[in-house]
Amino acid sequence: MEFESVEDVEQKLESVDYIPSREIATVVYLAVASRKPILVEGPAGAGKTELARALSRCLHRDKIRLQCYEGLDEAKALYEWEYAKQLLYTQMIKEKINDLLTDTDSIAEAVDRIAEQEDAFFSERFLLARPLLQAITAEEPVVLLIDEVDKSDPEFEAFLLELLSEFQVSIPEIGIRKARHIPLVILTSNNYRDMSDALKRRCIHLYIDYPKRDLEKRIIELKIAGIEKRLVEKLVDTINRIRELDLKKRPCISETLDWAQALMLLQVDELTPEVLSETLNVICKYQADTNLVRANMDDIFN
Amino acid sequence: MLDLVLKFAQSCREAELRVSTAELIDCAGQLELIDMIDEDQFKATLRANFAKSRREQKNFDRLYHLFFHEMRPDPTVAPERLENGGLSKDLAELLDQMAERDEANPLDQAIMDFLAGDPLPYLREIQRIENQAEAPRHQLKSNLGQLSSRLEVMLRINRFRDRIRELPGEDQTPSVSSDRRRAVDHLIQRLNTANRMLTEDTRPYNEALQQVKNYDTHYADLGEKPFASLSAKEIQDMRDGIEELVRKLKDAVTRRYASRNKGMLDVKKTLRHAGRFQGVPVELKFKDRPLRKAKIVTLCDVSGSVWSAARFMLNMIYSLQDCFSDVKSFAFVCFPTNITDIFEKNEVNRAIEKVMAETDIQFDSLTDYGEVLYQFHRDHLHLLNRRTTLIIVGDGRSNYHNPREKLLEEIRAKCRRVIWLNPEPEEFWGTGDSEMNTYKAYAHEVRPCRNLNQLIDFIEDLVL
Structure with a gap:
């Protein structure tokens, strides 16, 4: 466990120039201990994003940030196939493919032959990992900051649910990618709209007010x-x-x-x-x- | 400890703070990790798990204070002391007496439990009163249902207070009587708490509320003139102004469509076009992603002066219909009437006239926002979804009828945003019979909208 007690959280955060209130320290401690995402609300400029930054510094973890906006979709947030690269590769190894097919008799056989090579085209090489996939597949545990989640569409929120509860992503062509380490997830919201109950239920909540x-x-x-x-x-x-x-x-x-x-x-x-x-x-x-x-x-x- | 937290969770549920079993399990697990002697930590843990948004925190804080501070057993009145003074026996007798007279009123029982340190039944009673729905009566409208129920509870509390005050007396031994007096004080204190809970303000924190105050000056003179005091000539000018604005806005929107973000690569299309270049994908084709259009539902007060603001807003919304995927409109005085059809089938200005002439809106009756919300909630809630923006145009003057603001909370939960436009200047909000400050706590955005400049600002925000 990264933190030993609430006091430990306070000390470590202070050592990286972030002074938390007792409430912030408690919630952070609980979230890290119970591996739950934190949903942070508060007025703009109260230090929501700064908290994530400070946590990544004091835990010596990389911070991966996903800025949400209207129209953000899975391709931008999770992963995308690099079609252009795939097509380019196909062109370049055209002759090799021809070689492969020279001794086939029927079209069906040729198709089978190519199907055997499918893995080469749908492999990690052509997979463009976006922040969420990066956070899940990272070698070392990371801090994942999903900023201004209230700006995203309801569809995106629904899709986030799967990720936050299972910490896995299914890519149809490759299979399920499970998180190597569960990232510390911090979602921030300015309350532009209300988040769904399902999302709220999966997170523990923190409200950062103006400091005393x-x-x-x-x-x-x-x-x-x-x-x-x-x-x-x-x-x-x-x-x-x-x-x-x-x-x-x-x-x-x-x-x-x-x-x-x-x-x-x-x-x-x-x-x-x-x-x-x-x-x-x-x-x-x-x-x-x-x-x-x-x-x-x-x-x-x- | 777990028992206490469970009980607290139950109280939260009685007071309509939704706490799921999963959250309770999380919380119980987390309590093991912290130092429970430190109240800051304890409270933070409960709060992080039970109140999952800023809005719910108000309710949580109220309950937390009640449960862990006010209802905490007072060490100076430990049970044996009560016993010593013979007070618990007396109390039991007191309840028996009251029960005989009133045939065991559940309310008395709830107050009794509250005195004994169990707030659950009492919270339930209060919540019941709060959610009490009145059957709409058309002839004689009464808005006193909640008020009189509350009054009844208060009277009962007062009766308890009188009876408890009479309790100490017979035994005059100094040690016993001081014990008894302290116990009586403690009970009176609890009754005061119970009384306070009835009148407490339960409006949620709504710091995220966007309260728009400034606006740009689009038109110098005409733009500043309140809608209510326009002459016929000015109304004509106003229409021209609106037309011009609508044209401008449509242009802006079209430009945005032209340069919209390109979506993902469309492989099918790209390969099809690659055929022209011997299979080399020279031209990449992308999936077009149409911009999301908002769904709009408007709820317009058409009584008196508010109508002048509402009609201009409707005029704009319908002129810009292309920019939205769906527009539904309701007009109301004391109940909502669907006017979508009229606006869809007629030209805007004609439609506005028709609303005045051909609908069953009772222009001469008293505005009742609570009733309107109730009927809208009952009949039209299915129109709202996560894409809908609900625009309410009204001054919030409800003629002292019950505002039923909890319904607005439920409506809010169904849609993307609730925007309240008020044609009154801000200084008057909340004065007299205006329920604006009540409703404000349940809207995402409120803005005054009494002249063209303010309306234009709003429409631009909405469309662009």
């Missing part, structure tokens, strides 16, 4: 080297007040980090309304949000 104040402070101190404690304090206060406003897109931890980075670059050591106003475009991604924050500047700084 102390956690956020620790994260900033860890990620932005040399930042002053006083500034961090003020920064987190301000960000939390901004989050209370009725914004279209509330600033997440990633925005906080960008902002802290920007302040460091600008060599700001005192957070004033002017500074906020100048750097607001780092925090707010919509013009309307920027205006709203400007209008509430007094509340934020009192």
Whole structure:
């Protein structure tokens, strides 16, 4: 087992610069121990994808990522036959095939002869493995990140079910490919649509919220080297007040980090309304949000 | 421990949080792995297994708090202390008395169990009240069914409270009476909890709700004017504007079709064409993958001012019919009427007139969203599937009728997206008889839609 306890998860994740809350650590620990996929939900920028990245780093596993989108199908996600290569090969070894058929008498015999060679054409050589097949057939255990699964079609979701419960893939021409190692699967969702019950049932669920104040402070101190404690304090206060406003897109931890980075670059050591106003475009991604924050500047700084 | 978790799972099921046996088994296995003394870990484990989406977490958190905090036996009122004060005997007597009078009302029994630390029957009663469906009566409409059932429970709780307050008394030994008082306080506390559960807000977390507020200015003056205050001339201008927009959108969609992603290699086709080049596959042919078209079901409030917004939306949707695989429409005031046929057989503007003139919609009755949802759910649920986008146009003003929002939750589960367009400005949502904030928790997207600019923005999002 990769992790010994929940505390162990916390330590290992922290060693790769990801500070998890107790809930995150518990769920990760359980998922790894019971070999179940994790379905992560949460606002954009809360660190869903980052969690997968951190896990792959601290478990020293490769990360294979599948970005979902509308219209994603099996050929893009699982495997595809390289028809072009197959045709090219057929052309190149045409004479060899002719040789093979020289001493046949009837067409039926010729067909049989060719059928014997079928394996050569439907072999791994011509199989183009896409992320899901790669994850399953990898020599070493991997972390498989299925990002924004809510953007995919319902059909794809159904097909994912088979993979997530059996960890095997059947390729008609070759047979069943069983996973050498069960990958650690992380699915992320922004809740664009609700996932089916069947998929939810196969996963264990994790909701990553905006981090609590102390956690956020620790994260900033860890990620932005040399930042002053006083500034961090003020920064987190301000960000939390901004989050209370009725914004279209509330600033997440990633925005906080960008902002802290920007302040460091600008060599700001005192957070004033002017500074906020100048750097607001780092925090707010919509013009309307920027205006709203400007209008509430007094509340934020009192 | 397993017993406790099982019991908790049962309570969850009573409160309509679906927990499957498989999930229970997983959870039991996982509890062995963690440090159960640490509540964070314990709660995280239960939550990860029982509530499988953010929406369900609200319900879970509520139940968890009830079950593991409020219903936890208070160590200061251990059973023997209750015994010591003779309270359990008194309680049993109390129930007997009440039972005699009321012929063992199940509700009293449920409250009694709740007092004894078993919330199951009480949760069941509350859920029953919540799901209580009223038989639609056309003459005299009452929306008080749920309210009066709740009131009844509250009255019963109050009666219990009075009776329990009377309990301590006879035995005046200081040690016994302080024990009894503490036990009584504890019981009163539980009754308060029971009371609170009746009025608690059970709306799910809906942070993923897309609440669109801004819009682009497509038309300067006309675009900003509320639909409700348009003159006849402006309506004509508006139609021209819509026509122009529809043309533009259709062009955009056609372009997209032309450059759609190529699908997989079509071997059959490629080999057929290879024949022209002596069997060399010079030209590769791909399987065309048609773009997925959305199915649309619209549910339009046609009472009063809302109709002006709904008609323009219908106008656009039907002008763009080619862009969708199927469009079904319903109009409602107090029950939904299928107007798909009218729109399919007539030109759009003609159809809008016909809806006003030739359908059985009762324009003069009071809007009742709960009833509309109920009938839509009963008669037309089969129209919805995972490809359907349900668009509801309405102000959510339900004349204080029961909103029946749980039905919207079930409808939501059937379709891809629920989008609610509200022709009222956002400041008025939730004021007076508006149930907008209630319904908001069950929609994927809500947006104000009171002028052409907002409508155009919406349609563009929908089509492109």
